[in-house]
Amino acid sequence: MQNRFVIAMFLVIIGLFSVVSTYHLTEATEKKVYVIPVEQTVERGLEAFLERSLAEAVENHADHVILEIDTPGGAVDAASNIASIIRNTPTPVTAFVVNEALSAGAYISLNADEIAMAPGTEMGAAQVIDGSGNAAEDKVHSAWVANMMSAAELNGRNPLYAQAMADPEIDLEEYRAGKGKLLSFTASEAYEVGYAEYLVDNREELLIELGLEEANVQELEVSFSEHIARFVTHPVVIPILLSVGSLGIVLELYSPGFGVPGIMGISALLLFFFGHLIAGFAGMEAMVLFVVGMILLIIELFVPGFGIFGVLGIGSMIGSMILASYSTIHIVVSILIAAVITIVVAMMMFKTFGMKGPMKRLVLTESLTTKEGFVSHETKENIVGKRGKAVTPLRPSGTIMIGKERLDAVSEGDYIREGEQIEIIAVEGARTIVRALVEKNK
Structure with missing residues (x-):
């Protein structure tokens, strides 16, 4: 009886060992592909998302990363940082253009190890422009x-084609460019000149082309907090x-109690701060x-006048915004815009409504008049x-006795x-004017 029990336990242990070994062997031989979306405007929030996603792919020993690109472009600094992240990723990266890869999107695609494009997609038109929509200096x-x-x-x-994508002075008439126009490739044109290694209809076909049709595909998505971060860190x-925040606080000063303007501000x-914190630009x-x-x-x-507390308070708030921002120049310009808007609105509020709410504490509104019984002398x-x-x-001047x-x-x-008789002829404020009676009798 005891021998049977020992044999049964031995068989159970062997069975468990076989299952665990098979699981680990399968896990070790199964390839992993991470699919990461590169969508909407290229900005610093997208940069933070891609940095986190690529780091996760490397940490989990992914065999390949596919960037599914559909973007009209965006900020040059963000695109440059994203390109650097891609180049420094040890895992092979393929850029799959699923709709358009324009401007900064084209630059990001060119930094990938390979490029795949679906029919009807395009890549190019990458001239850098300033905030006014004009060509940069x-x-x-x-x-x-x-x-x-x-x-x-x-x-x-x-590199000639990349130059034509960014410089309208490069004349490539055979690709609808011509002088004064930017080059933009269709999928077939990009494949023809070696700017795309694969022409595929969908992700499944791309996986087959990469020899990864049996791979375990992990699709990464932008989290809710990252969506907020991408929205909040947009340059516009x-x-x-900042304008809504400062205006809300100013309007709250004109309102008794604490209400909607203060909550909005x-x-x-x-x-x-939350968006910049999630994006990794701000610290605690x-x-x-x-x-x-x-x-x-x-x-x-609660302190009379505008003194050291007010100056330090404003300085601390501005300093915190600069610390939280990814660009000192951009945040300073944003703060100046918010300040101008706030000052204009505050002046309009003061002119229309006068001093109300907590704003009364900042300015003395009482007047001391004789009508209320106040006299200076x-x-x-x-x-x-x-x-x-x-x-x-x-x-x-001197002293008299009445x-x-x-x-x-x-x-x-x-x-x-001294001793002469006088008569009071006038009182002007605190001054009493007299004349000598002797002179009057002469």
């Missing part, structure tokens, strides 16, 4: 063209958020500095016409000796 343009050509040469592609959205600013030190700035400004509301109009004598000589009351007075211009 010569220095920036020249650097961008050089980057495009280097990316093409990286994998043995003819940043000044809007604080929410916009917190959204700014930026958040702490911003909170300190808010506290200092609140303290300033005691008036003495009732003593005009009364007579007395000079207690001291008046040259022309009854039992001593008063400071001035003569109307003449010298009055």
Whole structure:
């Protein structure tokens, strides 16, 4: 009986060992492919997503990475950083153009190890432009063209076509370009000149071409927080958020209590920091500095005048935004835009509504008038016409006695000796004017 039990346990152990060994063997031999979407505008939020995704693929020993590209382009700095991340990834990377890879999207594709394109897609039109939609200055343009050509040469592609994609002065009429136009390849044209290694209808065909049809495909998606980060870190959205944040705080100062404007303002600013935190541009030190700035400004509301707390508060908030941003120049411009909008609106609010809400604490609105019983000095109009004598000589000022009351007075211009009789002829504010009665009787 005991022998049977030992034999049974031995067989169970062998069975478990076989299952575990088979699982690990299968896991070790099964290839992994990571599919990462490169969609919408190229900006720093996309950069953070791709950096995280490619790092995850490398960490999990992926055999291949496919970037499914559909983008009209975007920021040059973000595209340059993404290209650097791709080049430094040890795992082979294939750019699969599923719709369009224009401008920065073309540059990102050229930095991949291989390029695949689906029918009806296009790649090119990569001239760098400024914020106004015009061609960038010569220095920036020249650097961008050089980057495009280097990316093409990286994998043995003819750099002339990359140059024509970025420089409208390059004449390639056979590809609908011509002088003054940018080159943009269709899928078949890109394949013809070696700018695409594969022409495939879908991902499944691409996997077959890569010899990875049996691979375990892992599709990575942009998380909800990364969606927020991509939206918040967009160059157009940043000044809007800062404007809404500052306007909300200013409008709250004109409102009694704490309401919708304050909630909107604080929410916009917190959204700014949250997005930059998720994107990896901001650290907790930026958040702490911003909170300190808010506290200092609140303290300033309860301190007369605008002093050290207000200056330190504003400085802390601006410093926190600069720390959280990926571009010092862009955040400074955004802050200036928000400041101008806020100042204009604040002046309009003041002109329309005057000082209301907590704003009353910043400006003295009470007036001290005689109507309310406030006087800066005691008036003495009732003593005009009364007579007395000079207690001291008046040259022309001195002291007089009216009854039992001593008063400071001035003569109307003449010298009055001590002891002479005088008459009060006028009271102007705190000044009592007298004349000598002797002169009057002459």
